[in-house]
Structure formats: C-alpha cells, structure tokens
Amino acid sequence: MIILVMNAGSSSLKYQLYNMKDESVLAQGRVERIGMDSSIVTHEPTDKPEVRQVSEILDHNTAVRRVIDLLTHSEHGVLKSMDQIKAVGHRVVHGGESFQQSTLVTPEVKLEIRKLIDLAPLHNPPALMGILAVETNLPGVPQSVVFDTAFHQSMPQESYLYPIPMVLYRRHKIRRYGFHGTSHDYVSNKAAEVIGKPLEELKLVTCHIGNGASCTAILDGKSFDTSMGLTPLEGLMMGTRSGDLDPAIVPFTMNKEELTLSEVSSMLNKHSGLQAISGISSDMREITDAMKEGDKHAKLAFDMYTYRLRKYIGAYAAAMNGIDAIVFTAGVGENSSIVRQAVCEGITFLGVELDHARNDQRSKEARFISTDASRVKVLVVPTNEELLIARDTYRLVKA
Numbered sequence: 001m002i003i004l005v006m007n008a009g010s011s012s013l014k015y016q017l018y019n020m021k022d023e024s025v026l027a028q029g030r031v032e033r034i035g036m037d038s039s040i041v042t043h044e045p046t047d048k049p050e051v052r053q054v055s056e057i058l059d060h061n062t063a064v065r066r067v068i069d070l071l072t073h074s075e076h077g078v079l080k081s082m083d084q085i086k087a088v089g090h091r092v093v094h095g096g097e098s099f100q101q102s103t104l105v106t107p108e109v110k111l112e113i114r115k116l117i118d119l120a121p122l123h124n125p126p127a128l129m130g131i132l133a134v135e136t137n138l139p140g141v142p143q144s145v146v147f148d149t150a151f152h153q154s155m156p157q158e159s160y161l162y163p164i165p166m167v168l169y170r171r172h173k174i175r176r177y178g179f180h181g182t183s184h185d186y187v188s189n190k191a192a193e194v195i196g197k198p199l200e201e202l203k204l205v206t207c208h209i210g211n212g213a214s215c216t217a218i219l220d221g222k223s224f225d226t227s228m229g230l231t232p233l234e235g236l237m238m239g240t241r242s243g244d245l246d247p248a249i250v251p252f253t254m255n256k257e258e259l260t261l262s263e264v265s266s267m268l269n270k271h272s273g274l275q276a277i278s279g280i281s282s283d284m285r286e287i288t289d290a291m292k293e294g295d296k297h298a299k300l301a302f303d304m305y306t307y308r309l310r311k312y313i314g315a316y317a318a319a320m321n322g323i324d325a326i327v328f329t330a331g332v333g334e335n336s337s338i339v340r341q342a343v344c345e346g347i348t349f350l351g352v353e354l355d356h357a358r359n360d361q362r363s364k365e366a367r368f369i370s371t372d373a374s375r376v377k378v379l380v381v382p383t384n385e386e387l388l389i390a391r392d393t394y395r396l397v398k399a
C-alpha cells in the first residue's frame with residue numbers, strides 16, 4: 001500500500017511517500033519558508049536526482065498542489081498516476097482532550113479540528129488546508145490524522161494542571177497539552193536504541209528545536225512534563241514565539257499600547273522570539289551568520305535562546321530527580337552545532353561533557369555527541385514524525 005504523509009508546520013510542509021510493504025520511502029521533500037519572500041522547494045525522489053526550486057509559495061494550499069505536481073511529474077515524479085496513493089496521513093498539532101489517538105478523517109473530525117483552531121492558530125489551519133486540498137485533488141482517498149498532543153496524554157496532573165481556579169479546567173479544559181508528541185515519542189525510542197538500554201529505564205530530556213520548539217521530560221518511557229502548554233506558545237523561546245513570560249505582560253501591554261487581545265496574541269505568536277530580539281530573522285541560520293559578523297542583536301537573541309533551553313534542561317533534571325541523556329532534534333537541534341555547544345557548555349555541572357569533533361560532524365544518523373566518559377549522554381537524533389504517521393495511517397486504513 002502506498003501512503004502519502006503530510007506534515008504541515010507553521011512555516012513548512014514536509015512530505016514523504018511510503019511503500020508500506022517494506023516501509024521504504026519512494027520520495028520525500030519539503031517546502032520551506034512558506035509565506036516568506038522566496039520559498040524553497042526540495043523534492044527528493046529516492047532513485048532520481050534531487051530537484052530544488054526557489055519560488056513564491058504564499059500558503060499551504062499552493063504548497064500541497066506543488067507536491068502533487070512533483071510526485072506525478074513526467075521527469076521528477078515517482079508515480080504514474082495519483083490513483084496509486086491509497087491513503088494520506090496528516091500531522092495535526094492540537095487534538096485537545098477530544099483526540100487521545102490517531103483517527104480517520106470524517107466531517108465530525110474536521111469540525112473538531114476547526115474548533116481547536118483557537119488553541120493552535122498557527123498550526124491547525126495549515127493542517128486543515130492540507131486535508132481539504134487532498135480532498136479536492138485526490139477525491140475518495142481515505143485520510144487520517146495523527147495528533148502532536150496524543151503522546152503527552154500520559155502526563156500526571158501535577159504536570160498538566162495550571163495553578164488557577166479548577167473550574168477553568170472543568171468548564172474549558174484549560175490545561176497543559178504539550179506538542180511535537182510524535183517527534184518526542186520517535187526520538188526517545190531511537191535514543192534508547194542507540195544507548196542500548198530499555199527506554200523505561202532512562203531519564204531523558206528531548207529537545208525538539210525547530211521553528212517551534214519544545215522540551216520534554218521522559219520518565220518510565222512516557223511523557224512526564226513538557227514545555228508547551230494549552231497552546232504551542234508556552235515554554236522555550238522560538239523563531240517568532242515568545243515562550244514563557246509573566247502573564248501580567250498581556251494586560252499591561254494592552255493598556256499601555258492600546259492593543260486588542262488579538263493584536264497582543266499576534267505579537268506573541270508571530271512577532272516575538274528570535275525575530276523580535278535580533279530584528280533580523282526567525283531563522284537560526286541567519287541569526288548565527290549575523291552573530292559571526294559581529295551583530296550584537298543577533299548575539300543577544302542567540303544567548304537568550306540557549307540560556308532558556310539550559311534552564312529547562314536543568315528544571316527537568318530536577319523534576320525527574322536525575323537525567324541520563326539529552327536528545328537534540330528538529331531543524332535547529334539536528335543542524336546547529338553552535339546552539340548545541342552553547343547549551344551543553346552551560347550545564348557541565350550535571351555531568352555533561354561534549355565531544356567537539358562529534359558535535360561538528362554532519363550526519364543524518366542518530367549519534368552521540370558527548371564524550372565516551374560523559375556521565376550524561378548527549379545525542380542528536382534526526383526526527384521522523386512521518387514514519388510514525390505512516391504506520392498509524394496504515395493501521396487505521398487496514399482495520
């Protein structure tokens with residue numbers, strides 16, 4: 001069975017086409033910098049040369065159409081016809097408490113995802129657009145949705161409740177949900193494999209740092225706590241999101257700047273983080289390039305970003321009363337040796353010892369970047385949310 005997986009992030013659309021007979025990837029690719037000036041499309045058919053296009057892709061709907069064109073393209077494609085695709089699996093960020101597991105798409109499921117847009121304004125809309133674009137372009141093909149929130153449903157109440165009136169949880173389900181669950185799930189299992197111990201015996205902190213970023217404490221093989229909350233705004237400093245701040249800043253700013261709630265919400269989600277502090281970009285590559293050229297604002301943005309990540313690792317080591325390994329993943333975590341170095345060099349007291357040569361090596365394999373003597377292991381594990389989504393989709397469609 002051939003399954004197409006779509007992972008619509010806030011600024012990217014990644015896709016992989018699987019043959020589930022042997023879980024082989026027929027083609028994969030990504031559309032990056034959606035909605036920014038000059039988007040980059042990279043299409044990698046497994047047995048043909050890579051195609052790279054720079055063009056203007058203003059929204060996720062256009063991105064989906066481009067993917068479908070490339071997969072069936074006479075020269076770069078891998079399919080004779082789109083009829084060969086028997087199912088499509090989507091990553092959906094917010095499943096609230098309505099969805100504890102993956103499910104097939106029905107009109108009710110779409111309605112529920114739409115209702116959750118309030119809680120994930122940057123994320124549920126692109127996923128929904130992807131689902132609708134597939135309905136239009138591949139009519140009748142079953143679709144499934146796999147939620148970022150599902151993996152974190154194991155958190156204990158002391159982690160997921162906020163210290164605010166309980167009636168807000170009872171009435172509106174205001175609580176910590178956590179995100180990037182498919183990724184934290186995948187990389188924690190992979191890290192245990194590389195370390196050579198059962199996951200249940202390890203205390204891990206997984207750092208998924210991409211455009212959105214979150215950190216998870218994994219205890220007994222399950223999510224014990226995670227940095228994102230009711231929405232993907234809480235926790236670490238991100239590309240355009242603030243992460244943690246004093247909640248009093250919201251009414252104070254509304255008052256002083258005469259802003260509406262939606263303006264403040266947009267400020268915190270789209271105009272904060274690396275972008276706001278550097279004044280240059282939300283893209284870590286551009287921040288580190290500018291920093292190397294001596295830009296002070298870029299340096300400050302970088303320092304705040306890595307400082308806040310160090311604080312979370314320390315907090316989670318305390319939350320679990322110990323830590324065996326730290327795992328870096330996603331766009332920044334997999335590619336930025338300078339970010340990993342800045343984080344690890346500030347937490348040597350925990351027993352972290354970075355191996356600089358290993359850290360600087362570029363590789364697509366899961367690997368150690370700590371020294372052999374390091375008490376706390378540090379790993380880079382390329383995430384593979386798509387494989388987990390393909391497996392769930394296959395299971396649901398076969399049932």
Ligand SMILES: Nc1ncnc2c1ncn2[C@@H]1O[C@H](COP(=O)(O)OP(=O)(O)O)[C@@H](O)[C@H]1O
Binds near residue numbers: 239285335
């Ligand atoms: N070589 C690199 N060095 C530093 N950062 C990188 C590198 N490659 C990608 N990134 C960063 O990864 C981020 C995107 O991560 P990704 O996980 O793909 O995002 P998304 O949240 O859209 O899924 C961007 O901020 C980008 O700057």
Ligand SMILES: CC(=O)OP(=O)(O)O
Binds near residue numbers: 123180
């Ligand atoms: C939940 C979230 O922040 O996702 P992304 O990293 O794809 O923006």
Ligand SMILES: [Mg+2]
Binds near residue numbers: 009210211212330
């Ligand atoms: Mg992502």
